Amino acid sequence: MKFLLSGTITFNKNAEDAKEDIAKFIDEANENILLKGVKEGNESEGAKITDWNIKDNELSIKIESGSKVRSHDGLLRIKKPLTQLLGKKYHLGIRKLHIDNYQVIIPTGEGKYEINHQLVRSLPQIDDFQIKDNYVIVTIKDITESEIRKQGVNRIIKHISTKKEDVDESKKENYKENINAAGEPSEDLNEKDLTFSVTKITPGEIIARSGEFQTYFEGDVTEKAIELGWIKTFPGRGQWFYGPQMTALQRAFEKILIDNIVEKLGFDECLFPKLIPIPTMDKMRYLDGLPEGMYYCSAPKRDPEVFNKFKNELAINREIPMDLLKSGLKDPAYVLAAAQCEPFYEFLSHEVIDEKDLPIKFYDKSGWTYRWESGGAKGIDRVHEFQRIELVWIDKPEETSEIRDFTLELSHELATKLELEWYTEIGDDPFYLEGRKVENRGIEFPDVPKYEMRLKVPGQEKGVAVVSANVHGTHFTEGFSIREAHKHTLWTGCTGLGLTRWLFGFLAQKGFDENNWPELIKNQYKKTKIPKILTWPKSKE
The missing domain is CATH 3.30.70.1920 (Alpha-Beta Plaits)
Known part of the structure; x- marks a missing residue:
């Protein structure tokens, strides 16, 4: 140049x-x-x-x-x-x-x-x-x-x-074949994000799968759940009201996932904030990749006059005066948690760790995760507001990858124990690389940033993703200045267990009849009843 x-x-x-x-x-x-x-x-x-x-x-x-x-x-x-x-x-x-x-x-x-x-x-x-x-x-x-x-x-x-x-041309060609086989439109491969240059195995390649198990349900899970009164539509797009039955099933899955994966690997529970300062997202480089995929939050200004005008107009017109409301808000200062692991890196930011005290392994199951799916929200399998169990850890490079692999192996074992059909593929959208084109900080990346485990959905070509198992290399240790006492390299990793998605995949295969559920679920499921409301749920005509 x-x-x-x-x-x-x-x-x-x-x-x-x-x-x-x-x-x-x-x-x-x-x-x-x-x-x-x-x-x-x-x-x-x-x-x-x-x-x-x-x-x-x-x-x-x-x-x-x-x-x-x-x-x-x-x-x-x-x-x-x-x-x-x-x-x-x-x-x-x-x-x-x-x-x-x-x-x-x-x-x-x-x-x-x-x-x-x-x-x-x-x-x-x-x-x-x-x-x-x-x-x-x-x-x-x-x-x-x-x-x-x-x-x-x-x-x-x-x-x-x-x-x-x-850009590895052979890798691009393999990826193009894989994408086209999945029925997605081909794109200009030179516009692909960092996943291309980082991942050493073709993104989308299936690396493990289960045997076949009997399924008991045909149809749309969301429609059936509405019909039975397990869920109800909510005015917010991509949101649902989850009734007693669905909540009880989620609690059963939560207990099973914690017993069979989280506690087996020795993770300690923490309560992570869900309102994340924008500078934190900037350090994660999330703003470089998917700024359009988050909900932004603004605090109100200390301006009583504006809010008095707002209340007066609302009282007179009975229409929300949005322009006045906007004028009473500060610039966005936060986002609603989009990755759930964000607070872990802030917790360790500018700290020094001795490798003899590693690993540090936390998990959080305390609340919602929020992502703006634009036009992609549908049913209860792709929503703007969802729950999951987030495991996040820091260790030496090899050990960090091993922990990730253990979370994946235990997920495979659990799904098989539940008689659920599954497969695992190389992820094509690691959350910390998605949407990003360049990285100029000399970051160490793993050969495979992300594995994604999916439960099969009868009648659909693509399964529903229930486990996202990631290793970040030095991406976050560099971004948040996390150091080892002897200047040795530290890596981080995280695995998200999508509770909402596990429920969807389970119901898609086993249905809503408890008699067809495996004993492990039956033993944890607390029976509930639908409240009696004359007009809900709507009877199917």
């Missing part, structure tokens, strides 16, 4: 008297400061001031560079030494740095970069985009010093470009 910068250095007063010293400084900067870190013989990868002019209190400057010392970094490099030089002799200080025009030339073609043209045209930060035979030119204008220091330019480049050799 090449970087062509036109910018301005503004001093606190007229600097024309310092012109001679500035000229000497620029010559020295081109020889030393702007080549620091560049190997001998690769000077073109460094930066160079190619033109400059001083007028009044402004130094106009042009910098050209390669990728090792990018022009905007070069501009920052010269600020301090230039200030030190001119401050003593001329009492000059630098008031601000500014990039007026910045062109980034990105090579394309064989072995170079793949550019997401649609994304480039959608980014408001990019002022111009030119496509040439074997390169593109991205132009960004009006960049402040603060924006330079935040490395916004580097992030834009990372966001829109992918090095072609980073």
